Amino acid sequence: MSVSEIFWLFFILVTLQPALKQRLLDASRARVIGAIERQRGSRVILLVHRQETMSLLGFPLMRYIDIQDSEAVLRALDLTDPNMPIDLVLHTPGGLALAASQIARAIHRRPGKVTVFVPHYAMSGGTLIALAADAIVMSPHAVLGPVDPQIGANSAASILAVVRDKPIQEIDDQTLIWADQARKALAQIRELVRELTAADRDTEAGRRLxxxxxEGHFTHDYPITAGVARDLGLPVSEDMPPEFMRLMALYPQPTRQRPAVEFIPSPYRKVDER
Structure with missing residues (x-):
């Protein structure tokens, strides 16, 4: 084999390597998902968002819940018998309120049991979806987050605080427009949370939830642990099946640089000293 043939063979292998690696990863995911479905007798749906890297410039690109995600989840639900259990894995910072509320309402209306699994975090719109489930399973270090609406880059509750605490003569028109939107958004999200959780507005526990x-009592990125979620009355457990954590390992964070966290990816067991 000549040098040029070796060069072209090497070039072809290097070019095909990312595609082959992705195909192998997809096959591994399908095998693990299929094994979980057979074991649990359920349909497994994953909503996983990772920070991605643009192919040419290398800039990080964050992903959120969008309309494409809601359409895909709704299609998966439509393809599943209404009485069949659903296991929904959430790993997301949140996203569009419209998309998240569509998924949440579709889950809430299902007669079959829906269990949400949160291996690491499901914030904002992800929490809104989790509220619609019959059961929420979180790993010991996983967190949910508040679902208070955001107007642009600001909390709706904070915008209303400005209007409440500052003389109206000193408030510009744009802030007043945002405040009008904030009042509507808060009223809408309150009713949606009541609908999804069946919270009784006539009880102290229901109002507190x-x-x-x-309503913006916390910052939007405040981590709600499993213990806090249970205190609020949510159906949360920490009995995370190990197969779901193994499944998340098949959704690695794309990176073009040296990872910040490194370790030998195998389980370690403590050896008893004698």
Missing amino acids: VELLS
Whole structure:
């Protein structure tokens, strides 16, 4: 074999390597998903968002829940018998309120049991979807987040605080427009949380659940642990099956640089000293 033939063979292998690696990863995911479905007798749906890297310039690109995601989840639900259990894996920072509310309402209306699994985090719109489930399973370090609406880059509750605390003569028209939108958004999200959680507005527990999640009592990135979620009355457990954590390992964070965290990817067991 000549040098040029070796060069072209090497070039072809290097060119095909990313595609082959992705095909192998997809096959591994399908095998693990199929094994979980057979074991649990359910349909497994994953909504996983990772920071991605643009192919040419290398800039990080964050992904969020969008309309494409809601359409895909709704299609998966339509292809599943209404009485068949659904296992929904969430790993997301949130996203569009419209898309998240569509998924949440579709889950809420299903007669079959829906269990949401949160291996690491499901914030904002991800939490809104989790509220619609019959059961939420979180790993010991996983978190949910508040679902209070955001107007642009600002919290709706914070915009209303400006209007409340500042003389109207000193407030510009744009802020007043945002405040009008904020009032509507808060009213809408309160009603949606009540609908999804069946919270009784006439009880202290029901009012507390809705207010703490939707009215800006926390910053929007406040981590709600499993213990806090249970205290709020949500159906949360920490019995995360190990197969779901193994499944998440098949959704690695794309990177073009040296990873910040490195370790030997195998389980370690402590050896008893004698």
